[in-house]
Amino acid sequence: MAGLLATESAVISIPAMAARALRLELDLTPKPGLVDRANNGSHQDMDHALFLRSIAAITPWFSVFELAGREHAHKEASVQLRLLRPAGIACEQAMFAATGGVNTHKGGVFSLGLLCFAAGRLQGQCQPLHAETLCRQVSEICRGLVARELAARPQAVTAGEKQFLEYGLTGARGEAEQGFATVRRAVLPYWHQEQGERRLQHALLRLMAANPDSNLVSRGGIAGLRYVQDYAATLLAGGWDNDALSEMDRALMARRLSPGGSADLLAVAYVLAQLP
Ligand SMILES: CC(C)(COP(=O)(O)OP(=O)(O)OC[C@H]1O[C@@H](n2cnc3c(N)ncnc32)[C@H](O[C@H]2O[C@H](COP(=O)(O)OP(=O)(O)OP(=O)(O)O)[C@@H](O)[C@H]2O)[C@@H]1O)[C@@H](O)C(=O)NCCC(=O)NCCS
Ligand SMILES: Nc1ncnc2[nH]cnc12
Numbered sequence: 393m394a395g396l397l398a399t400e401s402a403v404i405s406i407p408a409m410a411a412r413a414l415r416l417e418l419d420l421t422p423k424p425g426l427v428d429r430a431n432n433g434s435h436q437d438m439d440h441a442l443f444l445r446s447i448a449a450i451t452p453w454f455s456v457f458e459l460a461g462r463e464h465a466h467k468e469a470s471v472q473l474r475l476l477r478p479a480g481i482a483c484e485q486a487m488f489a490a491t492g493g494v495n496t497h498k499g500g501v502f503s504l505g506l507l508c509f510a511a512g513r514l515q516g517q518c519q520p521l522h523a524e525t526l527c528r529q530v531s532e533i534c535r536g537l538v539a540r541e542l543a544a545r546p547q548a549v550t551a552g553e554k555q556f557l558e559y560g561l562t563g564a565r566g567e568a569e570q571g572f573a574t575v576r577r578a579v580l581p582y583w584h585q586e587q588g589e590r591r592l593q594h595a596l597l598r599l600m601a602a603n604p605d606s607n608l609v610s611r612g613g614i615a616g617l618r619y620v621q622d623y624a625a626t627l628l629a630g631g632w633d634n635d636a637l638s639e640m641d642r643a644l645m646a647r648r649l650s651p652g653g654s655a656d657l658l659a660v661a662y663v664l665a666q667l668p
Contacts, residue, residue: 393438406521407454409666410504413659414447414497420592422637425620426655432544433641434611434650437494446497451491453483457505458512465516469532476509476533499564499656506530508570508661523580523664527668531571538562538569551610559614563606564653572660578602579661593637596651596658600624612649620644620651639643 418440421428432439456479464475483501488494510529514521542556542565552563567574579595586594603626608617623643627636644650 405455405458406663407451407508409663410454410508410659411451412446413504413662414450414500416592416662417655417659418443418447420658422634422641423593423596423655424623424637424640425650426652431641431645434645434648438491438496441496442477442491443496445490446487449483449486450483450497450501453479453486453501454504454508456483457508458515461512461514462508462516463512465513469529469535472513472533473537476505480505497656499653500659502564503568503572503656504663507660511531513579521667523576523667527571527576527663528666530568533563534569536569537565537664541565553604555606555609559609560610561604561606561629563604564656567603567653567657572657572664574599574603575657575664579657580665583661583665592658592662594628595661596654597620597624597628597632599657599661600651601628603651603654603657604613605651607652608652612647616647616649619647620649625646 419429421430426433427435427438427440427443460479461664487497510526511521513529514525519525548554548557578598601621608620623640
């Protein structure tokens with residue numbers, strides 16, 4: 393049963409979970425600063441329909457990543473990212489073609505793509521598919537990525553590269569190289585404290601409180617990042633409901649702040665939380 397994992401009553405695949413994670417994240421409402429069913433958050437160039445098109449364009453690639461992981465499973469970890477990247481870039485291009493050039497899911501493609509690829513690699517090596525083994529694989533596949541692509545680069549082009557040079561933030565690359573440590577430490581131990589949509593909102597708040605999200609820094613500098621982290625921590629400490637989240641949504645929209653990196657990590661958290 394290659395590529396499949398039995399969970400509770402259903403048998404589902406990691407690529408299918410990744411696609412489901414993107415849809416659940418998108419539909420979660422209210423969701424401060426982000427595109428949801430109610431509004432476009434702090435975004436002028438994105439809406440719910442655009443995200444649906446993006447998800448439709450990305451979804452077929454998750455199985456491609458998993459298959460590639462299986463095919464290359466017996467090669468060293470250090471060559472894996474080089475083998476995955478052409479498909480990752482092709483998937484990004486499919487996303488940009490579907491959205492007319494808007495970056496809806498660049499971080500999501502990167503993080504979920506790595507999870508699918510690592511799952512295929514584990515299957516190819518006949519290793520058990522657990523959250524821990526999957527994250528360890530991602531970390532090994534990405535070993536040295538921050539040093540190679542951020543630290544060794546004197547000139548910055550992307551937002552992620554600029555923020556490394558200016559503030560030492562390692563963004564999506566750092567999260568992956570650390571085996572999604574922010575998700576494992578800040579979210580997974582608390583996953584079963586809440587149910588349904590509230591579980592995902594709780595996870596998002598925990599991510600916003602902990603994640604050094606490069607999107608917040610590119611929109612609002614370090615002060616913008618601190619504002620969102622403190623706001624989320626205050627809600628977690630004092631209690632929150634949908635009204636409080638809607639108020640936070642308005643506060644972030646007024647400041648043009650969007651925690652897009654945390655939205656991506658929420659999808660990662662959902663996939664990992666389905667695994668033993
Ligand atoms: C390695 C890449 C991810 C390189 O990307 P880049 O150098 O741009 O690096 P980052 O900025 O670090 O990351 C890119 C996206 O990752 C998300 N992100 C940010 N911080 C974190 C974090 N701490 N943890 C996890 N993820 C994070 C974030 O994505 C979200 O932001 C999108 C919107 O961003 P932006 O374009 O800036 O849009 P706006 O803010 O709206 O801009 P303006 O309107 O203000 O102009 C949002 O939709 C989320 O997705 C970062 O954008 C990678 O690109 C790469 O190597 N690609 C090649 C493909 C590949 O190898 N894939 C391998 C696996 S398949
Ligand atoms: N729902 C969302 N809104 C804005 N940016 C995002 N990046 C990933 N999901 C997002």
